[in-house]
Amino acid sequence: MTTHAAEGLRDRKKRQTRTALGHAAVRLVAEHGLDHVTVEDISAAADVSPRTFFNYFAGKEDAVLGPDPEAGPRLRARVLAQPADLSTAAAVREALLEEVAAELADDRELWLLRMRVVQQHPVLLAKLFSGGEALERDLVAGIAERVGLPADDTYPLLLGAAAGAAFRVAVTRWSSTAAPLHDLLAEALDLLAAGLAEPPRQS
Amino acid sequence: MTTHAAEGLRDRKKRQTRTALGHAAVRLVAEHGLDHVTVEDISAAADVSPRTFFNYFAGKEDAVLGPDPEAGPRLRARVLAQPADLSTAAAVREALLEEVAAELADDRELWLLRMRVVQQHPVLLAKLFSGGEALERDLVAGIAERVGLPADDTYPLLLGAAAGAAFRVAVTRWSSTAAPLHDLLAEALDLLAAGLAEPPRQS
DNA sequence: GTAAAATCCTGCACTTACTGCAAGTTTGCA
DNA sequence: TGCAAACTTGCAGTAAGTGCAGGATTTTAC
Structure with a gap:
């Protein structure tokens, strides 16, 4: 896959929370259905605040089908x-x-x-x-x-x-x-x- | 265009409000920008209640690019x-x-x-x-x-x-x-x- | 190594989107 | 005319989404 060798701590963390949010979103929606999952649920599963969620994705749906920016x-x-x-x-x-x-x-x-x-x-x-x-x-x-x-x-x-x-x-x-x-x-x-x-x- | 000859009053009114809402949405958004127009504005321009708006469209965006069901x-x-x-x-x-x-x-x-x-x-x-x-x-x-x-x-x-x-x-x-x-x-x-x-x- | 700068996370307050429900109103039909 | 079906509306409530400001963390410069 893609290697991310020389990359600062900050960027690595950002990538981690982004994929954590994305994976949590997919998993939760697959399990409970799209409208039985709130942004709060996803944020909790990824261990960040709901407010932070919106720093990464424009909404629930973007998190599920997150367009890989790379x-x-x-x-x-x-x-x-x-x-x-x-x-x-x-x-x-x-x-x-x-x-x-x-x-x-x-x-x-x-x-x-x-x-x-x-x-x-x-x-x-x-x-x-x-x-x-x-x-x-x-x-x-x-x-x-x-x-x-x-x-x-x-x-x-x-x-x-x-x-x-x-x-x-x-x-x-x-x-x-x-x-x-x-x-x-x-x-x-x-x-x-x-x-x-x-x-x-x-x- | 499409002719709607033998059609009841009810269906005709539904078509009218639908296109009224759609046209109002396009016009208002073109004039003021997408997020400076609320569903309430659109409903007011079409002379129906905001609640009725959602009987026709799932949201603001659907009203603008309303998929013609026919x-x-x-x-x-x-x-x-x-x-x-x-x-x-x-x-x-x-x-x-x-x-x-x-x-x-x-x-x-x-x-x-x-x-x-x-x-x-x-x-x-x-x-x-x-x-x-x-x-x-x-x-x-x-x-x-x-x-x-x-x-x-x-x-x-x-x-x-x-x-x-x-x-x-x-x-x-x-x-x-x-x-x-x-x-x-x-x-x-x-x-x-x-x-x-x-x-x-x-x- | 430390201080300053940049960036990120978070909580709070607020507006808007959207949905169920129950009542009132209009239209279709016998 | 009168009943049944469909449409509209207001109300109340949940969740989405955004701006702001303070605190925490990482980066950069010295």
């Missing part, structure tokens, strides 16, 4: 690090697969819990998408940089949004089927690269 | 109404373009206001996406029905999500460039159909 830059770097002979779409594909592998290797159970919680509380879909949106911005920046177009051009925007769509579909299917996330994501990205051509009829 | 079924019907000799992706393309044309012809200024508000308050992106998500569900249902696959198969899910992505990109660009929404949406959908192939370099 994921965006990391994804952008992965896109730029792909071999130059890959097409842009292929580079995005590889970057996404790498990120998923790294993230899952790290926190597998946490992600499964999160998906279970989202399934039980569709309200959270909003936060899930907007969190993905922040990620998407960094992804678009990386794509634009790699391809030499402005970040507000149609191509980077669309490739980023389509990759995000493929990701969401893969995660959705992952939570309802037993297939590995890697395979589902690869399948979706391939379908996208084929121009969403007619699928094989299976009748 | 848009989903309408879009689904459009997909199914396309000529049978069109590919599925092409049918989705035509359905979306039709819907955009109809919607804009109806409420052009309202949509422009909405987009301005969203640009000024990125928090609303969450609701915008989740609203689009509800729409997407109906779209996916239509696609699945047309293509004869279950609605939780990868192909319908991905085509729906990708179409949603194209739509969001087109709307985003529409609010920052002066080009017609129809053209921007068509461009994005074409790019998608081409498998997101490398764009024309313009150096």
